[in-house]
Amino acid sequence: MHHHLILRVVAKLLLPFILLYALYVQWHGDYGPGGGFQAGVIFAVGFILYALVYGVDALVRVVPRGVLVGAMAVGLLLYAGTGVVSLFLGLDYLDYSRLAHDPVHGQEWGILLVELGVGIAVAAAMTAIFVAFATREPDIDDEDW
Amino acid sequence: MIPQAIISQLPILQVIVPLIAAPFCALLGGRNRAWALAFAVSLVTFAISAMLFASTLDGTVLSYQLGGWAPPIGIEYRVDALNAFVLLIVSGVGALTMLYARESVAYEIDERHHGLFYSAFVFCMTGLLGVTITGDAFNVFVFLEISSLSTYALVASGAKRDRRALTAAYNYLIMGTIGATFFVIGLGLLYMITGTLNMADLAHKLVEHGDSRTLRMGFAFIVVGFGLKLAMFPLHLWLPNAYTHAPSAVSAFVSATSTKVAVYLMLRFLFTVFGFSIPFEVDVLRTIVLPLALIGILAGSIVAVFQEDLKRLLAYSSISQIGYMLVGITLLTPGGLMASIIHLFNHAVAKAALFMVAGAYVMQAGTSTISDLRGVGRDMPFTTAAFVVGGLSLVGVPMTVGFISKWYLVQAALEQGWWPVAGLIVLSSLVAFAYVWRFVEAAYMYPTPDGVIRREAPLTMLIPMWIFAGSSIFFGLNASLTSAAASRAASGLIAASSLIWQ
Numbered sequence: 001m002h003h004h005l006i007l008r009v010v011a012k013l014l015l016p017f018i019l020l021y022a023l024y025v026q027w028h029g030d031y032g033p034g035g036g037f038q039a040g041v042i043f044a045v046g047f048i049l050y051a052l053v054y055g056v057d058a059l060v061r062v063v064p065r066g067v068l069v070g071a072m073a074v075g076l077l078l079y080a081g082t083g084v085v086s087l088f089l090g091l092d093y094l095d096y097s098r099l100a101h102d103p104v105h106g107q108e109w110g111i112l113l114v115e116l117g118v119g120i121a122v123a124a125a126m127t128a129i130f131v132a133f134a135t136r137e138p139d140i141d142d143e144d145w
Numbered sequence: 146m147i148p149q150a151i152i153s154q155l156p157i158l159q160v161i162v163p164l165i166a167a168p169f170c171a172l173l174g175g176r177n178r179a180w181a182l183a184f185a186v187s188l189v190t191f192a193i194s195a196m197l198f199a200s201t202l203d204g205t206v207l208s209y210q211l212g213g214w215a216p217p218i219g220i221e222y223r224v225d226a227l228n229a230f231v232l233l234i235v236s237g238v239g240a241l242t243m244l245y246a247r248e249s250v251a252y253e254i255d256e257r258h259h260g261l262f263y264s265a266f267v268f269c270m271t272g273l274l275g276v277t278i279t280g281d282a283f284n285v286f287v288f289l290e291i292s293s294l295s296t297y298a299l300v301a302s303g304a305k306r307d308r309r310a311l312t313a314a315y316n317y318l319i320m321g322t323i324g325a326t327f328f329v330i331g332l333g334l335l336y337m338i339t340g341t342l343n344m345a346d347l348a349h350k351l352v353e354h355g356d357s358r359t360l361r362m363g364f365a366f367i368v369v370g371f372g373l374k375l376a377m378f379p380l381h382l383w384l385p386n387a388y389t390h391a392p393s394a395v396s397a398f399v400s401a402t403s404t405k406v407a408v409y410l411m412l413r414f415l416f417t418v419f420g421f422s423i424p425f426e427v428d429v430l431r432t433i434v435l436p437l438a439l440i441g442i443l444a445g446s447i448v449a450v451f452q453e454d455l456k457r458l459l460a461y462s463s464i465s466q467i468g469y470m471l472v473g474i475t476l477l478t479p480g481g482l483m484a485s486i487i488h489l490f491n492h493a494v495a496k497a498a499l500f501m502v503a504g505a506y507v508m509q510a511g512t513s514t515i516s517d518l519r520g521v522g523r524d525m526p527f528t529t530a531a532f533v534v535g536g537l538s539l540v541g542v543p544m545t546v547g548f549i550s551k552w553y554l555v556q557a558a559l560e561q562g563w564w565p566v567a568g569l570i571v572l573s574s575l576v577a578f579a580y581v582w583r584f585v586e587a588a589y590m591y592p593t594p595d596g597v598i599r600r601e602a603p604l605t606m607l608i609p610m611w612i613f614a615g616s617s618i619f620f621g622l623n624a625s626l627t628s629a630a631a632s633r634a635a636s637g638l639i640a641a642s643s644l645i646w647q
Contacts, residue, residue, distance in 0.1 A: 076167075077165065087157075089153060093211055
């Protein structure tokens, strides 16, 4: 049987709530405290908790390294791309006023998209940093220290 | 020709074209796909900065507001004669090193890392261009971090050739972060006084504010922060290892651009933001920065003479060359400033050529140790000839760019009656001749060791190398373009400051 049975069960119970809370912080960012960076960190915490309890190999099976690099790039592109769209709409970079039917909604949608990009990039980067450290093979054997 | 709508967006395109390309490089991965994108983007960036340079040469100042927020509140990009010149240097060196990088990086870095490597390379370019173009003091910090963080990664990627690249990168990380932190602390103090982060607005409010201890602290923190970034003499310790162990293309790019951009920032903050409205600022430059710069000029050259490794020799020579730029700044005259600004360009051109030569040796001879490169002048004639040209420029021999900048600098020092400074500059040129000669002697005067086979570098490395070597002769013979740009930039800086110059 597995060790740490309670830990495993509790972690499994907590995971969906952590991810849900991250999404809440993500989408609630324009009404209250929160936003992409915090949401991304909380989202990554879910993955890191999973790796801590079930092992980093299990995490790498869920999100392979390529996916992490891809998500980081996509997050950044979503941010920068939203700004570029406003260039094509005839406005200055990062001016979202024409993204919707009126400037106020345009700004809101622009910020939501940008924050989504931030969230994706931060979540992927946090997880990638954890994976990079956790899967590093030691160059020196433990006996050689 | 080009629609007006695009022309007005040039300042932002200068930064976001590479910014958007960088993640694509990471997605594309190896087999030259990432390289092809990075190279294409660097050419586009160069074209943009050439257009910006052409449109600011007559003294026009372009201003661009991000997100439709007007300057003191929103972020402003501001292009004038000075930073258009620096943008041209950064993107020009970027484009040519990218061409050079293909073979060199294929040799020095595992193919599975190529995507990430070029991504970091393009990010580094983005950061340096952003630092240069922005008119917002906090935005400077953001881009400075983008360029620094990617440079740490780039230096560390030299670990395949030499594991010491990792400790070099770590040292650079610590020192660079301290530098950036000092800058932010200084900026925080200025924000405390003025409540604004826009450079032009800061300048205006600091003049109104007058002298205070907070302002002095802010000034000191910012000068030390930039001193670390530009490797001012006692703060240079990160530089030799970082340049030596980084992959060759990175050494060439970073040595030619990142310290230059830091010098630009120093100029921008000293003259445009602080503007010498209080005597304290002049005192700091004359009693602290000037002696350190002079020690750096001499110490850098002397230490370079005793180096065994060619890349390390060039790194120490960079420390001494940065000293020249600082001396030019501390003169606080149009002539001195012009000498500094023209030396930004001249040293970038010469150093890029020299580090490219060193990289060609690393690739074809497997080493950059001087004693192992004996007789290399016969095996790799074109590469070694480029070294001679670049080396002569470091010494400051007439008909090279090095002569032009030293001529202006000595002239400016003499105008002020600083005879010892002028003498020291000439003396350090002689020392520079000693370290250049050490390698030239090894390369040409000794026979090739038995059993060593070295072939000439491939054409994609020779072409960029010789474009730099060639321009260090071309702009040495005909300095009208560079000196026009430099004197325009210098008079702009003087006009923005409270210095009174007859």
